Amino acid sequence: MALTPAAGSGCGASSTPPPPTRSDRPANSQVEWDSFDPQAYVRHNYSALRDDDREILGRTRDFFADAELSDVRCVDVGSGANLYPALSLLPFAHSMDLCEWSTPNVSWLRTQIDHYDELWDPYWRVCAEHPTYAALADPRIRLAQVGRVRQTSVFDLPKHAWDAGTMFFVACSISADPAESQHAIGRFLGALRPGAPFAVAFMLGSRGYHVGQRWFPAVALQRADVVASIAAGAYDLDLHEVRPTPPLRDGYLSMLLATGRTRA
Numbered sequence: 001m002a003l004t005p006a007a008g009s010g011c012g013a014s015s016t017p018p019p020p021t022r023s024d025r026p027a028n029s030q031v032e033w034d035s036f037d038p039q040a041y042v043r044h045n046y047s048a049l050r051d052d053d054r055e056i057l058g059r060t061r062d063f064f065a066d067a068e069l070s071d072v073r074c075v076d077v078g079s080g081a082n083l084y085p086a087l088s089l090l091p092f093a094h095s096m097d098l099c100e101w102s103t104p105n106v107s108w109l110r111t112q113i114d115h116y117d118e119l120w121d122p123y124w125r126v127c128a129e130h131p132t133y134a135a136l137a138d139p140r141i142r143l144a145q146v147g148r149v150r151q152t153s154v155f156d157l158p159k160h161a162w163d164a165g166t167m168f169f170v171a172c173s174i175s176a177d178p179a180e181s182q183h184a185i186g187r188f189l190g191a192l193r194p195g196a197p198f199a200v201a202f203m204l205g206s207r208g209y210h211v212g213q214r215w216f217p218a219v220a221l222q223r224a225d226v227v228a229s230i231a232a233g234a235y236d237l238d239l240h241e242v243r244p245t246p247p248l249r250d251g252y253l254s255m256l257l258a259t260g261r262t263r264a
């Protein structure tokens with residue numbers, strides 16, 4: 001996704017917001033997450049499969065396909081209104097928990113789990129370019145069978161509860177406080193059992209984003225910040241940066257995909 005940084009719709013409105021000042025750096029708990037509009041978010045970010053999401057999904061798919069997973073407990077954290085991280089884990093899932101905090105997003109996810117929209121078919125076709133995924137006869141039915149939506153905060157995740165996980169565009173985009181961003185990464189990694197494969201995606205340099213008319217905060221992370229947050233809790237870390245060319249929107253620098261396995 002490209003969290004529409006400041007401009008546009010969906011995650012986007014119409015003009016780049018000024019950089020946050022000290023007085024408008026909300027913490028996660030200060031944000032009205034129930035004003036997040038999943039329809040606007042999907043319309044803006046995912047209604048057409050973009051090259052950057054295709055690349056991130058393809059790399060995530062290949063990473064999990066090589067991870068020797070079978071019939072495991074999977075989790076996607078901060079799922080919001082995006083199904084492609086969950087699709088990237090689907091062939092390996094005994095169960096798939098989608099953990100999300102915002103009430104409208106939870107409702108949207110519950111509807112999508114039952115029978116997801118055709119909009120997600122191109123995303124599955126990217127997955128199905130790999131034989132392991134192509135072998136799954138009906139991803140829609142499979143997600144309905146294994147998917148469960150849980151209204152829970154990343155900061156309340158249980159420890160060592162899942163065998164594989166994803167968290168896309170969350171740690172950078174749920175607060176303006178860098179310490180909370182780090183904390184979210186730590187909680188996500190800690191929720192996975194030691195040795196579990198994971199994929200985490202970030203917007204680098206984001207200064208916030210709109211969803212419909214509402215503005216949401218972000219932390220303008222740099223690649224080094226991500227490495228510093230993840231390295232202590234992971235091994236076999238691999239980073240891949242996707243720079244949109246030409247830039248699709250202003251307000252962020254690039255997307256970063258980090259894959260690896262959790263340390264004990």
Ligand SMILES: C[S@@+](CC[C@H](N)C(=O)[O-])C[C@H]1O[C@@H](n2cnc3c(N)ncnc32)[C@H](O)[C@@H]1O
Nearest residue numbers: 001078079080082101102153154168169173174
């Ligand atoms: C920028 S969106 C990312 C959504 C989706 N993962 C994607 O790839 O597009 C950030 C998401 O984090 C959710 N969120 C905010 N605070 C959270 C929290 N404390 N715990 C879990 N999710 C949270 C928001 O509701 C929103 O769905």
